[in-house]
Amino acid sequence: xxxxxxxxxxxxxxxxxxxxxxxxxxxxxxxxxxxxxxxxxxxxxxxxxxxxxxxxxxxxxxxxxxxxxxxxxxxxxxxxxxxxxxxxxxxxxxxxxxxxxxxxxxxxxxxxxxxxxxxxxxxxxxxxxxxxxxxxxxxxxxxxxxxxxxxxxxxxxxxxxxxxxxxxxxxxxxxxxxxxxxxxxxxxxxxxxxxxxxxxxxxxxxxxxxxxxxxxxxxxxxxxxxxxxxxxxxxxxxxxxxxxxxxxxxxxxxxxxxxxxxxxxxxxxxxxxxxxxxxxxxxxxxxxxxxxxxxxxxxxxxxxxxxxxxxxxxxxxxxxxxxxxxxxxxxxxxxxxxxxxxxxxxxxxxxxxxxxxxxxxxxxxxxxxxxxxxxxxxxxxxxxxxxxxxxxxxxxxxxxxxxxx
Amino acid sequence: xxxxxxxxxxxxxxxxxxxxxxxxxxxxxxxxxxxxxxxxxxxxxxxxxxxxxxxxxxxxxxxxxxxxxxxxxxxxxxxxxxxxxxxxxxxxxxxxxxxxxxxxxxxxxxxxxxxxxxxxxxxxxxxxxxxxxxxxxxxxxxxxxxxxxxxxxxxxxxxxxxxxxxxxxxxxxxxxxxxxxxxxxxxxxxxxxxxxxxxxxxxxxxxxxxxxxxxxxxxxxxxxxxxxxxxxxxxxxxxxxxxxxxxxxxxxxxxxxxxxxxxxxxxxxxxxxxxxxxxxxxxxxxxxxxxxxxxxxxxxxxxxxxxxxxxxxxxxxxxxxxxxxxxxxxxxxxxxxxxxxxxxxxxxxxxxxxxxxxxxxxxxxxxxxxxxxxxxxxxxxxxxxxxxxxxxxxxxxxxxxxxxxxxxxxxxxxxxxxxxxxxxxxxxxxxxxxxxxxxxxxxxxxxxxxxxxxxxxxxxxxxxxxxxxxxxxxxxxxxxxxxxxxxxxxxxxxxxxxxxxxxxxxxxxxxxxxxxxxxxxxxxxxxxxxxxxxxxxxx
Numbered sequence: 050x051x052x053x054x055x056x057x058x059x060x061x062x063x064x065x066x067x068x069x070x071x072x073x074x075x076x077x078x079x080x081x082x083x084x085x086x087x088x089x090x091x092x093x094x095x096x097x098x099x100x101x102x103x104x105x106x107x108x109x110x111x112x113x114x115x116x117x118x119x120x121x122x123x124x125x126x127x128x129x130x131x132x133x134x135x136x137x138x139x140x141x142x143x144x145x146x147x148x149x150x151x152x153x154x155x156x157x158x159x160x161x162x163x164x165x166x167x168x169x170x171x172x173x174x175x176x177x178x179x180x181x182x183x184x185x186x187x188x189x190x191x192x193x194x195x196x197x198x199x200x201x202x203x204x205x206x207x208x209x210x211x212x213x214x215x216x217x218x219x220x221x222x223x224x225x226x227x228x229x230x231x232x233x234x235x236x237x238x239x240x241x242x243x244x245x246x247x248x249x250x251x252x253x254x255x256x257x258x259x260x261x262x263x264x265x266x267x268x269x270x271x272x273x274x275x276x277x278x279x280x281x282x283x284x285x286x287x288x289x290x291x292x293x294x295x296x297x298x299x300x301x302x303x304x305x306x307x308x309x310x311x312x313x314x315x316x317x318x319x320x321x322x323x324x325x326x327x328x329x330x331x332x333x334x335x336x337x338x339x340x341x342x343x344x345x346x347x348x349x350x351x352x353x354x355x356x357x358x359x360x361x362x363x364x365x366x367x368x369x370x371x372x373x374x375x376x377x378x379x380x381x382x383x384x385x386x387x388x389x390x391x392x393x394x395x396x397x398x399x400x401x402x403x404x405x406x407x408x409x410x411x412x413x414x415x416x417x418x419x420x421x422x423x424x425x426x427x428x429x430x431x432x433x434x435x436x437x438x439x440x441x442x443x444x445x446x447x448x449x450x451x452x453x454x
Numbered sequence: 455x456x457x458x459x460x461x462x463x464x465x466x467x468x469x470x471x472x473x474x475x476x477x478x479x480x481x482x483x484x485x486x487x488x489x490x491x492x493x494x495x496x497x498x499x500x501x502x503x504x505x506x507x508x509x510x511x512x513x514x515x516x517x518x519x520x521x522x523x524x525x526x527x528x529x530x531x532x533x534x535x536x537x538x539x540x541x542x543x544x545x546x547x548x549x550x551x552x553x554x555x556x557x558x559x560x561x562x563x564x565x566x567x568x569x570x571x572x573x574x575x576x577x578x579x580x581x582x583x584x585x586x587x588x589x590x591x592x593x594x595x596x597x598x599x600x601x602x603x604x605x606x607x608x609x610x611x612x613x614x615x616x617x618x619x620x621x622x623x624x625x626x627x628x629x630x631x632x633x634x635x636x637x638x639x640x641x642x643x644x645x646x647x648x649x650x651x652x653x654x655x656x657x658x659x660x661x662x663x664x665x666x667x668x669x670x671x672x673x674x675x676x677x678x679x680x681x682x683x684x685x686x687x688x689x690x691x692x693x694x695x696x697x698x699x700x701x702x703x704x705x706x707x708x709x710x711x712x713x714x715x716x717x718x719x720x721x722x723x724x725x726x727x728x729x730x731x732x733x734x735x736x737x738x739x740x741x742x743x744x745x746x747x748x749x750x751x752x753x754x755x756x757x758x759x760x761x762x763x764x765x766x767x768x769x770x771x772x773x774x775x776x777x778x779x780x781x782x783x784x785x786x787x788x789x790x791x792x793x794x795x796x797x798x799x800x801x802x803x804x805x806x807x808x809x810x811x812x813x814x815x816x817x818x819x820x821x822x823x824x825x826x827x828x829x830x831x832x833x834x835x836x837x838x839x840x841x842x843x844x845x846x847x848x849x850x851x852x853x854x855x856x857x858x859x860x861x862x863x864x865x866x867x868x869x870x871x872x873x874x875x876x877x878x879x880x881x882x883x884x885x886x887x888x889x890x891x892x893x894x895x896x897x898x899x900x901x902x903x904x905x906x907x908x909x910x911x912x913x914x915x916x917x918x919x920x921x922x923x924x925x926x927x928x929x930x931x932x933x934x935x936x937x938x939x940x941x942x943x944x945x946x947x948x949x950x951x952x953x954x955x956x957x958x959x960x961x962x963x964x965x966x967x968x969x970x971x972x973x974x975x976x977x978x979x980x981x982x983x984x985x986x987x988x989x990x991x992x993x
């Protein structure tokens with residue numbers, strides 16, 4: 050499955066390097082993948098979905114696999130049952146992140162229709178909670194675990210089948226299987242490589258600290274650093290920091306960022322990355338956020354100066370997931386369950402890796418791409434569904450310390 | 455002894471007149487009931503806010519409402535509203551005079567150009583403006599020229615004004631077209647200079663029109679989230695979204711109610727300014743101001759405005775279309791149905807909003823009672839609440855009351871647009887009703903016309919410019935509406951703006967180029983058609 054050499058060019062001694070997105074490689078990657086998907090398996094309909102829904106319970110957890118079950122070794126789409134019918138998906142992810150895999154699935158299965166509703170991640174969650182039992186959605190595909198956790202706490206999602214739950218390591222899903230991560234990413238430090246060299250005391254991205262606390266303490270970041278405090282992963286990052294370093298240290302970090310570093314705050318991840326990339330005099334040079342924004346910009350314009358680097362083994366490189374939860378009342382539990390299996394199968398994982406530069410959550414799928422190996426970054430692991438500090442408390446902490454947008 | 459009543463009863467003509475007055479009273483009562491029903495419908499979503507906010511525990515509610523941060527953002531929001539309103543008047547009124555009272559060539563074209571910024575979502579305008587003129591932007595990298603950073607509260611004031619002044623422009627223009635121009639000439643013959651004639655004769659006549667547009671501009675400013683967020687200006691909507699994004703909907707609802715309270719105060723104050731004595735009107739032709747050589751700078755000014763607000767966003771996106779090396783994103787690929795959907799939704803919303811606005815505006819202008827004013831003002835509340843909050847209320851109400859149409863057709867969505875944008879039609883229709891003199895209507899009545907006939911044959915043609923402009927306002931703003939569209943559209947339905955948003959969200963601006971261009975073209979052509987209608991009536 051894996052076509053590209055992953056690490057031969059990596060500076061392994063540092064264990065991290067400015068990453069150049071998946072640009073250029075990704076089209077070829079998808080073409081290569083298309084090759085291995087070539088053998089049409091429309092004839093393999095023995096798994097069929099004809100018998101679905103006969104008990105009418107809507108219990109996805111009891112939906113038997115239509116083909117092979119998924120496992121941590123990564124089965125292929127050929128091994129799985131066919132997808133036939135309609136699914137309604139509320140997506141908090143953007144189109145570039147999920148289009149490739151959804152398009153591939155619809156091409157693979159003539160009988161499959163995916164109705165995808167795009168909106169902001171937080172809007173989708175709030176909307177599902179207001180819709181209650183009347184929600185037209187079968188699944189929510191969320192950008193971050195906090196949003197899925199909110200659905201789970203409000204009883205809006207149901208348990209996933211046992212094979213799906215077992216295929217994903219426990220730290221990447223809800224322990225009881227009420228939601229699961231599909232892909233993972235680590236929080237990053239984005240920077241403008243040109244301005245960093247010309248206007249700061251750092252020579253290059255390699256000089257940037259690997260400890261997230263230095264970003265709040267080092268005077269060289271004063272006035273040039275930014276972050277986006279209203280994102281799901283930023284709140285997750287705060288929750289993780291509280292868990293690892295305690296509330297006092299976290300408050301001090303936030304306070305120092307606001308008062309000492311005069312951190313610029315953005316309310317949109319794209320806006321932040323674009324400001325870093327544009328590089329006007331008042332724009333930030335260094336920005337804490339998700340690396341995929343930088344990847345998108347480089348994807349559009351390979352000459353763009355934005356780069357990303359990572360901290361190591363601290364909350365700054367929090368490993369977070371994007372994942373799915375299944376609504377309580379779905380029409381065709383077997384179809385929904387089988388769809389989730391497709392996301393966790395080798396091709397699903399690889400499409401995501403390719404389109405987003407994200408890490409697979411299934412152990413049997415090797416990571417290929419330009420990001421550092423997870424072993425090198427060594428991000429701390431958490432139960433993403435159950436931080437010591439809950440989301441509202443993290444939100445309040447930020448409000449109290451003045452880090453709001 | 456005969457009572458005066460029976461004495462009058464003996465006179466058949468007086469009795470007929472009394473009957474007509476009774477008729478008129480009955481029709482006013484019916485109109486009042488209709489207004490109340492419309493007001494109830496559009497205020498309905500606010501009850502959800504109250505219900506949500508009521509679940510917030512008292513101490514928390516107190517903290518939220520009276521924190522020092524709240525005081526600060528309240529000030530910022532009021533500042534944003536005041537300055538956007540003031541600058542919109544400074545920009546909109548002269549443009550209205552220029553396009554309707556001077557011999558500017560191609561007045562209809564310039565009218566459309568000056569009105570079109572209303573179809574561009576202001577945050578898209580902000581992104582494009584900064585990308586073009588800001589430090590590090592296109593102009594900077596091509597010519598090394600840059601303007602001071604457009605940022606913070608002043609940045610938000612600047613950008614929002616550029617995209618909301620058309621409210622004032624259009625309502626003022628409608629008022630100018632409805633007023634009797636011959637009186638200006640009369641003033642001039644009495645040796646009043648042009649400025650004095652404007653101040654003493656024209657201005658009092660068009661004041662309700664200006665006030666109607668200014669109120670809309672101000673309320674838009676206070677309810678906007680995207681642009682202040684982009685500019686990093688801390689305003690009331692920021693806090694609402696902060697709670698919303700943390701899934702604390704009940705806190706967001708409480709803060710939204712607080713915003714409504716502020717807006718209610720504004721509405722009461724404005725009711726004082728905008729209150730008028732019937733100002734009379736007519737469609738008499740008067741002479742126009744000759745611009746002479748000044749027509750060149752005048753056209754240059756409107757062109758410049760059009761370039762900054764309309765051409766720049768399209769140019770920025772088109773540039774991406776040409777240089778981008780990104781992977782294709784199939785779901786953002788342009789389809790003509792997107793353009794059709796946008797125009798269709800906007801047209802339906804405009805028609806429904808005008809139908810809803812007529813009784814409310816007419817009743818409020820003619821009854822001029824406290825009740826009628828309260829009903830009219832109530833329709834403004836939905837305009838002042840950020841779209842996502844109204845959207846969430848409609849999600850709740852829609853799934854609980856009419857699950858069969860929830861995300862199944864466009865009607866709940868259209869209702870959402872009406873809740874948001876009804877005041878745009880109410881304001882313009884009302885100010886044009888005010889310009890219809892009582893004596894005109896009484897004259898019709900004495901000619902034995904019933905209330906309905908009077909309305910259809912006399913009042914409606916006279917207020918048509920106001921109705922047309924109300925329809926245009928709703929049409930244009932519906933074309934650009936985003937949060938409610940995304941929440942309530944039938945699943946999978948795309949519009950021009952949903953694609954522009956999708957492109958921006960995925961940082962693939964190239965896919966925004968065609969939709970943005972079409973957004974402007976379709977809106978422009980629709981406006982021309984509507985303006986022709988208005989011209990025909992006036993001609």
